[in-house]
Amino acid sequence: MSDPLDDLAGVSNEGFAQQRKIELVHFAEVNPDLNSRGVIKGLINAGETSLIVGAPQSGKTFFTLDAALHVAGEPTWRGHTIRNGSVVYVAAEAGRGIINRVAAWKMRHGYYNQDSEAAGASIPFAATTCAIDLCHIQSFPNDLDRLGTAIRTAQHDNSLGPLALIVIDTVSRALAGGDENSPADMGTFVFAMDTLRDAFGCHVAAVHHFGKDNQRGARGHSLLTANLDSIIRTAANGSGVYATVTKQREGKAGTVMPFRLGMVTLGYDGDDEPVTSCVVEHFASDDSAREPPKAKAKKMSASATRALDQLRYAINAEGTYPPAQKEIPRDTRCVSETLWRRYCYNGGVSNGDARAQQKAFKTAAEYLLAEHMVDKWQEWVWIM
Numbered sequence: 001m002s003d004p005l006d007d008l009a010g011v012s013n014e015g016f017a018q019q020r021k022i023e024l025v026h027f028a029e030v031n032p033d034l035n036s037r038g039v040i041k042g043l044i045n046a047g048e049t050s051l052i053v054g055a056p057q058s059g060k061t062f063f064t065l066d067a068a069l070h071v072a073g074e075p076t077w078r079g080h081t082i083r084n085g086s087v088v089y090v091a092a093e094a095g096r097g098i099i100n101r102v103a104a105w106k107m108r109h110g111y112y113n114q115d116s117e118a119a120g121a122s123i124p125f126a127a128t129t130c131a132i133d134l135c136h137i138q139s140f141p142n143d144l145d146r147l148g149t150a151i152r153t154a155q156h157d158n159s160l161g162p163l164a165l166i167v168i169d170t171v172s173r174a175l176a177g178g179d180e181n182s183p184a185d186m187g188t189f190v191f192a193m194d195t196l197r198d199a200f201g202c203h204v205a206a207v208h209h210f211g212k213d214n215q216r217g218a219r220g221h222s223l224l225t226a227n228l229d230s231i232i233r234t235a236a237n238g239s240g241v242y243a244t245v246t247k248q249r250e251g252k253a254g255t256v257m258p259f260r261l262g263m264v265t266l267g268y269d270g271d272d273e274p275v276t277s278c279v280v281e282h283f284a285s286d287d288s289a290r291e292p293p294k295a296k297a298k299k300m301s302a303s304a305t306r307a308l309d310q311l312r313y314a315i316n317a318e319g320t321y322p323p324a325q326k327e328i329p330r331d332t333r334c335v336s337e338t339l340w341r342r343y344c345y346n347g348g349v350s351n352g353d354a355r356a357q358q359k360a361f362k363t364a365a366e367y368l369l370a371e372h373m374v375d376k377w378q379e380w381v382w383i384m
Helices: 004-008 060-073 097-108 143-156 171-175 183-200 302-318 337-346 354-370
Strands: 038-040 049-054 086-091 125-128 163-169 203-209 230-237 240-248 256-268 274-281 374-377 380-383
Touching: 038 060, 049 060, 049 183, 060 086, 060 097, 060 125, 060 163, 060 203, 060 230, 060 240, 060 256, 060 274, 086 097, 086 143, 097 125, 097 256, 097 274, 125 143, 143 183, 163 171, 163 183, 171 183, 171 203, 183 203, 274 302, 302 337, 302 354, 302 380, 337 354, 337 380, 354 374
Parallel strands: 049 203, 049 230, 086 125, 086 163, 163 203
Antiparallel strands: 230 240, 240 256, 256 274, 374 380
16 A cells, blocks of 8 residues: 555646545455554544534634644643644634744743743644635645645655644635535535545544534534544533533544633733733543533623623733732732722723722622632632
8 A cells, every 4th residue: 555645746736636546455455453543542543534613712723722732742632642743733714823822832831941032842733824725626726735735845844744633723714715504615625634634644623613503513514524533512611611522433422621721921012011822721631521511591791791801801911920829720810809990990891980880890790700700819810
């Protein structure tokens, strides 16, 4: 059987997608395959495809990026053994926004020396930051060919080795105007995933959004989810975010992976204001964790929404790390309640007079604390 990477040798002339080969495995050749194909053992395998799906602001990109970076450089992830290899992250939605997210991970995981300009150890991870079209690939050249060529070139330059994982984030951006509900357009996208998987012998994961009804799963035509080997859903509530394996073609579904997002200060811009991003913090490593508690149905008031937004603004602009103490989670940026109150008053937590603003802030703060969306110790306040 030939090396699937050899299929790209003539890509510049004939097209990457057209280089796929069909091979037959004969009955006499079939023997038990006892070699592990686990990229993240027990979750995703080489030669398979998966989907990470969730609502906006449910942490799905941070979760996926954290897993991808671990595949490139760490021995385990949440207790799962990793088969390390090169990773290509197609940041079709985030674009250059992926840069600071990776930088935050580098700082948190010791891959960057903040006391000098020199970068620390490197891992075989690369990201695209431009728009990409994996739907309209019927003619050559196209973006599927260009992506395959870029990867092959990086491998020839030894900046990337054999691939373990390709991530496409998100499906809708990679469809580039294609119809998510069209079986033809979604089928073409699935074909693109399969082509990358087969050519590089790796796992291909895609990040996608829920539809209007979260309970109905991923947005668009069901052809996508029907053809995947694994599906992981992310959902947020007051205590954190929960990634749950809902489909596992060759394993057990139901694994729950709780995490939260921790803020990292990357530095300061020209106005001496902090530049921040987030990293995933896994606050439970027990894969037998309970199913995530259901979010409360009670609708958050306008004043509580404004108060939460103003707390986020205050932390981004003036947050600080309190002295280490067990009551406040490690590496959590906080502000004083007094500062939060001032931001709320200035941000219009109420349209009434001073007394109305005081009452609105008190009610909103009590609600956010009771719902575990915000926490407080002494004068310090932070977002859960």
